[in-house]
Amino acid sequence: MGNSEDKSLSCHAFKLGMGSEQDARTTRISQFLTLWFKPKFLKYLGLAISVTLMTLLLNLTISPTVATVTDVETTAQTSPVIESLTVTTSQLVQQGKNDYQTGHYAAAITVWKQALDAFTTQGDTLNQAMVLSNLALAYRQLGQWHEANQAIETSLNLLSTPNPNTSQNPLKILAQALNTQGHLQLAQGQAELALATWEQATKTYQQVGDETGVTRSLINQTHAMRALGLYLRARNLLDQIRQTLAAQPDSLTKIAGLRSLGDLLRITGDLNQSRQILDQSLAIAKALPSSPDSTAILFSLGNTARSQNQIEDAIQFYQQAAATTVSPTLQFQAQANQLSLFVETQQQQAARQLWTQLQPQLAQLPASRQTLYAQINVARSLMQMSHDASGNAPEIAQLLATITQQARTLKDRQVEAYALGYLGQLYEQTQQLANAQTLTEQALTLAQSIKAPELAYRWQWQLGRLLKAQSNAQSAIAAYDQAVNTLQALRTDLVAINDTVQFSFRESVEPVYREFVGLLLQPLPGEKEVSQAHLKQAREVIESLQLAELDNFFQEACLTSQPQQIDHIDPTAAVFYPIILPDRLEVILSLPGQPLRHYATQASSVQVEQIIHQMRQSFRPTSLKKERLTLAQNLYDWLIRPAETELTQSDITTLVFVLDGSLRNLPMAALYDGEHYLVETYSLAIAPSLHLLSPQPLISERLQVLTAGVSQSISGFSPLPAVEWELSQITNKVSALKLLNQNFTSVNLTDNLQTQPFSVVHLATHGQFSSDPEETFILAWDKKIKAKDFETLLRSTQAEPDYPIELLVLSACQTATGDQRAALGLAGIATRSGARSTLATLWSVQDDSTAQLMVEFYKELNQGTLNKATALRYAQLSLLQQGYNHPYYWAPFILVGNWL
Numbered sequence: 001m002g003n004s005e006d007k008s009l010s011c012h013a014f015k016l017g018m019g020s021e022q023d024a025r026t027t028r029i030s031q032f033l034t035l036w037f038k039p040k041f042l043k044y045l046g047l048a049i050s051v052t053l054m055t056l057l058l059n060l061t062i063s064p065t066v067a068t069v070t071d072v073e074t075t076a077q078t079s080p081v082i083e084s085l086t087v088t089t090s091q092l093v094q095q096g097k098n099d100y101q102t103g104h105y106a107a108a109i110t111v112w113k114q115a116l117d118a119f120t121t122q123g124d125t126l127n128q129a130m131v132l133s134n135l136a137l138a139y140r141q142l143g144q145w146h147e148a149n150q151a152i153e154t155s156l157n158l159l160s161t162p163n164p165n166t167s168q169n170p171l172k173i174l175a176q177a178l179n180t181q182g183h184l185q186l187a188q189g190q191a192e193l194a195l196a197t198w199e200q201a202t203k204t205y206q207q208v209g210d211e212t213g214v215t216r217s218l219i220n221q222t223h224a225m226r227a228l229g230l231y232l233r234a235r236n237l238l239d240q241i242r243q244t245l246a247a248q249p250d251s252l253t254k255i256a257g258l259r260s261l262g263d264l265l266r267i268t269g270d271l272n273q274s275r276q277i278l279d280q281s282l283a284i285a286k287a288l289p290s291s292p293d294s295t296a297i298l299f300s301l302g303n304t305a306r307s308q309n310q311i312e313d314a315i316q317f318y319q320q321a322a323a324t325t326v327s328p329t330l331q332f333q334a335q336a337n338q339l340s341l342f343v344e345t346q347q348q349q350a351a352r353q354l355w356t357q358l359q360p361q362l363a364q365l366p367a368s369r370q371t372l373y374a375q376i377n378v379a380r381s382l383m384q385m386s387h388d389a390s391g392n393a394p395e396i397a398q399l400l401a402t403i404t405q406q407a408r409t410l411k412d413r414q415v416e417a418y419a420l421g422y423l424g425q426l427y428e429q430t431q432q433l434a435n436a437q438t439l440t441e442q443a444l445t446l447a448q449s450i451k452a453p454e455l456a457y458r459w460q461w462q463l464g465r466l467l468k469a470q471s472n473a474q475s476a477i478a479a480y481d482q483a484v485n486t487l488q489a490l491r492t493d494l495v496a497i498n499d500t501v502q503f504s505f506r507e508s509v510e511p512v513y514r515e516f517v518g519l520l521l522q523p524l525p526g527e528k529e530v531s532q533a534h535l536k537q538a539r540e541v542i543e544s545l546q547l548a549e550l551d552n553f554f555q556e557a558c559l560t561s562q563p564q565q566i567d568h569i570d571p572t573a574a575v576f577y578p579i580i581l582p583d584r585l586e587v588i589l590s591l592p593g594q595p596l597r598h599y600a601t602q603a604s605s606v607q608v609e610q611i612i613h614q615m616r617q618s619f620r621p622t623s624l625k626k627e628r629l630t631l632a633q634n635l636y637d638w639l640i641r642p643a644e645t646e647l648t649q650s651d652i653t654t655l656v657f658v659l660d661g662s663l664r665n666l667p668m669a670a671l672y673d674g675e676h677y678l679v680e681t682y683s684l685a686i687a688p689s690l691h692l693l694s695p696q697p698l699i700s701e702r703l704q705v706l707t708a709g710v711s712q713s714i715s716g717f718s719p720l721p722a723v724e725w726e727l728s729q730i731t732n733k734v735s736a737l738k739l740l741n742q743n744f745t746s747v748n749l750t751d752n753l754q755t756q757p758f759s760v761v762h763l764a765t766h767g768q769f770s771s772d773p774e775e776t777f778i779l780a781w782d783k784k785i786k787a788k789d790f791e792t793l794l795r796s797t798q799a800e801p802d803y804p805i806e807l808l809v810l811s812a813c814q815t816a817t818g819d820q821r822a823a824l825g826l827a828g829i830a831t832r833s834g835a836r837s838t839l840a841t842l843w844s845v846q847d848d849s850t851a852q853l854m855v856e857f858y859k860e861l862n863q864g865t866l867n868k869a870t871a872l873r874y875a876q877l878s879l880l881q882q883g884y885n886h887p888y889y890w891a892p893f894i895l896v897g898n899w900l
Contacts, residue, residue: 089118105141126173129158133177140184142366145410152181175204175213182220187369189414195224215253219260235264250284259297266304274304295325299334311345329371332361336377343381367406372415375403417446421459437466457486461512473524480516513545518581535596539588542579546689550828566687573654574647578639580605580661589643591650599642612662621888632672654683654869664823665815667842667891679876683869685899688827705736706752708744709764710781720812723764726851733858745782750793759806767813769825776825787829794833808835811854814844830896837868842892849889853879869899
């Protein structure tokens with residue numbers, strides 16, 4: 001930070017200095033803190049920490065990249081000429097290794113310095129370089145960065161100068177020194193340099209045929225990739241390493257490789273696999289004598305158990321890690337994670353007791369990125385302790401100020417950006433908005449200077465909140481716009497920003513979009529209405545959120561082609577975009593050839609969610625009609641009634657909904673206007689986003705159907721006896737191939753899709769849609785076909801890519817009970833399958849009525865005069881006319897995607 005920034009901070013009496021003035025500034029900070037938190041501000045500190053900070057610090061629970069004993073060179077390189085002189089020196093090298101392994105870094109430095117002096121006296125430059133590399137790692141553990149950097153630089157300089165007095169190959173020592181330099185670079189926030197250095201180390205190890213060294217440096221590369229946000233690349237590399245390690249005997253390198261893979265699997269959301277891999281790593285570590293890696297694995301297991309919401313397991317793992325480690329840093333990290341978990345689960349007494357134990361350790365911690373992150377974790381916990389937040393405020397500010405100073409001393413701009421941003425957040429909570437804005441802007445500048453978009457968007461978001469709170473709407477919109485644009489740039493790696501994927505996405509990403517939309521849908525000061533430009537932008541932001549949710553669901557980008565905007569497709573269709581905001585329910589309406597309009601209901605998100613939940617419950621077949629219709633009419637009044645006149649005047653026949661949040665779990669067909677259900681008036685469709693891929697009508701002459709189903713009980717699932725009749729009736733209506741029970745295997749399905757093109761794929765079997773892709777599946781005879789596998793199967797096996805599947809029918813599936821985001825699974829399959837349309841059910845319906853509806857649907861579709869949405873409407877109305885009056889029977893069938 002330059003002088004101008006120091007002066008700016010001094011204007012707010014919060015001087016976070018560096019250099020020769022550091023001690024004086026520390027004193028001034030301490031003096032100021034007493035004055036800063038005056039009683040009039042203390043009342044605000046009872047507020048819980050914002051979700052941004054909580055989620056970010058969940059990221060900081062990821063196991064740190066530390067140099068283990070496997071990174072320390074322990075064998076002195078000898079030659080016959082001086083062999084007798086190096087016996088004692090080799091013992092010193094080994095003694096230093098033992099000290100390093102047990103966490104006695106200062107002792108290791110003392111011993112290795114003695115060895116270095118001996119090698120220098122002997123003129124042995126190779127062993128000097130080796131010991132200097134080890135010294136650099138030990139200095140790093142103590143936070144002595146100047147000494148560490150100087151040692152590794154000297155080591156590499158020695159290795160770059162040919163020694164005519166030795167015939168030894170210096171490449172192995174060079175590879176080790178490069179490995180060490182990579183650790184130092186990464187620890188100081190130089191991830192790109194670290195990656196390049198470790199790539200060079202890998203090549204050097206390959207030149208000397210050191211397979212263990214190659215594996216170790218490849219593992220180190222994945223740490224740098226993670227720091228750079230290259231998570232998929234890191235996972236692919238770790239998968240390759242895992243295959244290599246599987247064929248090797250148990251070793252420290254194998255333990256480290258499995259732990260790294262387990263950590264990365266957690267970050268990318270594969271929690272069960274993460275737990276299995278880490279358990280395997282721990283078992284090997286315990287079986288090997290004198291293994292130093294068990295503590296780090298326990299730490300990682302705690303993080304994974306936490307992500308699985310297995311709180312007691314997580315606490316036990318953290319406690320075991322803290323109790324068994326000899327490293328003060330790792331002990332503090334484990335305890336800091338445990339503290340945050342106590343606070344998160346509202347175990348206030350346990351949290352206070354643990355904080356009492358942690359507090360004296362703060363001054364004793366060596367300065368390093370790992371310890372600073374752990375201290376930020378503690379600061380987050382203190383801010384979250386609702387009962388004691390006001391009393392802890394000076395401690396939190398002092399802690400963050402100290403972290404900032406130490407980050408500057410380490411020249412770690414990433415940690416500095418974190419600390420400054422959180423100081424800004426602390427000011428925000430105490431309503432000192434101007435000061436908060438200054439700190440936030442400085443944190444943002446730092447984040448952008450180090451090209452850290454995953455951090456920059458948070459401070460852009462925070463800046464938007466601050467500007468909005470200061471009634472600066474235009475500037476707030478600009479800040480939110482930057483935050484959303486940054487998130488868009490991060491689209492393929494959004495998952496990797498979070499440690500607990502689904503939960504943290506909702507806490508750290510989704511609110512950015514919703515708050516921005518809420519701001520856009522309010523008139524600017526001096527204006528009576530929201531401008532068309534802002535209405536269009538709000539709609540685009542919701543589109544971005546829809547796609548981000550699907551990306552987050554599948555852990556990769558879903559939609560990469562050039563789609564067509566849905567309100568340009570059908571002149572008889574109106575498109576509704578309901579948006580659930582914290583304080584209201586907004587609806588943007590698009591009518592053909594008309595400007596966008598919007599209307600709002602002043603109901604909080606809690607109220608809206610409650611009505612949605614109650615309406616979902618009312619679809620039980622035993623529900624009371626009056627209660628059900630009241631709820632259905634309530635939602636109709638919110639979503640449709642304000643637009644009734646425009647719909648009639650515009651001759652609208654189809655309503656298309658781009659549904660938000662838990663609204664996706666409701667059938668729009670069952671909305672009630674007081675006399676009729678919505679399906680009695682309009683054809684209906686659901687769009688997973690504002691765009692559709694190459695929409696076109698289904699041509700009846702090309703209606704080739706592949707039907708597959710399971711009617712018998714299998715794998716604990718109940719029988720579906722009407723499935724056999726359903727498939728038989730469909731094959732009587734249209735040209736179709738039938739795969740039933742034992743013939744419906746994943747292999748048979750793949751083979752048939754590979755050999756001939758089908759315009760319709762109809763699957764009548766158990767299935768479930770969930771917010772967890774691992775719990776989203778279709779049941780075949782031989783196995784559950786999970787969401788990703790199902791998508792891959794359909795996309796990769798079509799015989800003629802120019803003729804994609806026009807319609808995918810998922811009969812007898814249901815959304816997961818109690819999962820408010822379960823319809824993400826349905827939207828995910830619909831989007832990723834490659835099919836233009838998907839017909840599915842929101843709950844598992846009575847077997848007979850489902851079969852009747854499907855047969856009627858194909859009868860209407862095969863006539864070639866109706867589009868898919870209208871064919872579904874007629875099929876639903878036919879059930880109503882046959883006496884199936886309760887929406888339970890006909891409402892859950894929804895058409896997702898192209899309705900033509």
